[in-house]
Amino acid sequence: MPESSQRSDRGPAPEVDRDADGESGSRDRxxxxxxxxxxxxxxxxxxxxxxxxxxxxxxxxxxxxxxxVRL
Incomplete structure (x- = not known):
């Protein structure tokens, strides 16, 4: 079974703001x-x-x- 990459095992970046539903905050917009x-x-x-x-x-x-013309 292939190993999953480290990137996919990580959670969201710490600077990303998440609300209660897990959606990104309005800072991204x-x-x-x-x-x-x-x-x-x-x-x-x-x-x-x-x-x-x-x-x-x-x-x-x-x-x-x-x-x-050349023809």
Missing amino acids: PALLAATPDAAAVSDRLRTLVALAGLLGLLLTLIAAELL
Whole structure:
């Protein structure tokens, strides 16, 4: 029978806050919300991705046109 790892034998980390039901405390939630980017940052990244996709499409179109002209 394989031995279980030490990590799975350990209990929860001591710094994790647990309530009576064993659920993690509300201390975990603000960190997740703080890591969520705001709408302005997301729109800037989407605009950048759209511009890069447009340039890639233009490049592929030019390459395809070049190959068709050579035929």
